[in-house]
Amino acid sequence: MTPQSSQPEQSTRSAGPLSDVLVVDLSRALAGPHATMMLADQGARVIKVEAPGRGDDTRGWGPPFVGAEGRRESTYFLSANRNKESITLDLKDEADRDVLLALVDRADVLVENFRTGVLERLGLGIESLMERNPRLVVLSITGFGHDGPEGGRAGYDQIAQGEAGLMSLTGSGPDDPQRVGVPIADLLSGMYGAYGVVAALNERHRTGVGAVVRTSLLAAVVGVHAFQGTRWTVAGEVGRSAGNHHPSISPYGLFHCRDGSVQIAVGSEGLWQRLCAAFGLDPAAEGLSTNAERVAARDRVIEVVEAAFADWDAEPLLARLAEVGVPAGKVRTLDEVYAWDQTASQGLLVDVEHPTLGALTLPGPPLRFFEGDGTEVTRRHHDAPPTLDEDGAAIRAWLKEE
DSSP, X not given: OOOOTTSOOEEOOOSOTXXXXXXXXXXXXXXXXXXXXXXXXXXXXXXXXXXXXXXXXXXXXXXXEESSTTSOEEHHHHTSOTTEEEEEOOTTSHHHHHHHHHHHHHOSEEEEOOOTTHHHHTTOOHHHHHHHOTTOEEEEEXXXXXXXXXXXXXXXXXXXXXXXXXXXXXXXXXXXXXOOSSOHHHHHHHHHHHHXXXXXXXXXXXXXXXXXXXXXXXXXXXXXXXXXXXXHHXXXXXXXXXXXXXSSSSSEEEEEETTEEXXXXXXXXXXXXXXXXXXXXXXXXXXTSSHHHHHHTXXXXXXXXXXXXXXXXHHHHHHHHHHHTOOEEOOOOHHXXXXXXXXXXXXXXXXXXXXXXXXXXXXXXXXXXXXXXXOEEOOSOOOOOOOTTTTHHHHHHHHHHO
């Protein structure tokens, strides 16, 4: 993307804060690959180990697929594997296991999301790998945890969303549980996993010894229960879905106007005063003068606010809300998000050259780094997700040179 004039100056002097880190990625699907992509975005060399012939499960997850017949790529796979190298290894084959072990000997990090016990049955138990390389940091992601009464359960995102309570908080109401529109349990466990890896690498600088970092889809979702968690553990209230309206703040949510809808977030009494002044409402109306009262009377608040918005079209309404300082926004479709100049200005689109698909635009990493003078420091470039075994020969040759 061409930087906008409003963007800070950029420096390409850094290949990334993790440029001295080698990651061996045995994971597949989404949780582990998302973690390793986060590490790769920050400069780590990530070698993705895939099954011969078929590769990562997500290479077959579609449609949509793109590319010519026989060279098609899944857009799902493309979403989680930028900046990586691919080698195919059959972990049941002795020669291929030797290649993997040679990689482990050189690695800083190994990432896996097999079901508990699978690596041990392959003769690749984590304990034995860390005996070979005591500095190794291992990230291990499961569905419901490595131990406990249900530690061996297979982990799939929607099942975890339900089991971890997220679906009970999502939907139009208590009787309409809904999954989040992206595989959020997978993504969160990957994010927590990458965070754990960086923490373990930092500790290794002091101790010289690696560590095993464990997380799960269950842990990741419970980890973001936030106020809904303490609502139960402290106050004894079971949170349930409140649709498009906040359970503890009012008015905060989606409100209809003449030609559509807008979202507003009235997160303080000062904002409530501004909203009322701008649209002719009484901020001290009986039963609505405090946030607690408005939460208890949410249906009445929705009725009052939507009546005030009824003669407004969405665009002028958003302009008026901005003018008076009430946080507001629209609900964009994804094509609108990626066409939005604000999205581009934040580096959230990256252009890459794929070996079979040619020029592609991908969603970009959500972190930016700056020098003290405000100059943005970026990677020199981003690499397209690899084709299956694209780097296998080069990796094997490199191992022989070492």
